[in-house]
Amino acid sequence: MLHVELESTDRSTTVFVTGTLSLPGLWQILATCNALEPEIRHLRVDLRDVRLLQGGVIEALATGLRHWRAARSGSTRVDLPPAGLTARLMETVRLAV
Numbered sequence: 001m002l003h004v005e006l007e008s009t010d011r012s013t014t015v016f017v018t019g020t021l022s023l024p025g026l027w028q029i030l031a032t033c034n035a036l037e038p039e040i041r042h043l044r045v046d047l048r049d050v051r052l053l054q055g056g057v058i059e060a061l062a063t064g065l066r067h068w069r070a071a072r073s074g075s076t077r078v079d080l081p082p083a084g085l086t087a088r089l090m091e092t093v094r095l096a097v
Contacts, residue, residue, distance in 0.1 A: 012042035
């Protein structure tokens with residue numbers, strides 16, 4: 001199950017993601033980020049509590065954040081899940097290529 005919380009200040013927002021992150025869940029998160037107030041220039045996506053990532057999510061997130069940064073002339077930061085989960089994901093991505 002996916003759970004998302006947003007925490008905002010005047011010019012920045014942090015998106016806290018927990019649970020299982022799939023591509024449909026990521027599309028919802030990116031849509032929410034794109035709908036943020038125009039004054040928001042800094043976006044942090046915290047994936048440290050994600051326990052399962054569907055293949056392709058990291059690549060899609062990178063693309064979505066690149067577009068977000070360009071549209072807002074802003075900055076982004078991603079806090080990745082624990083090293084073990086990230087390593088397993090990267091192994092899966094490497095095997096798929």
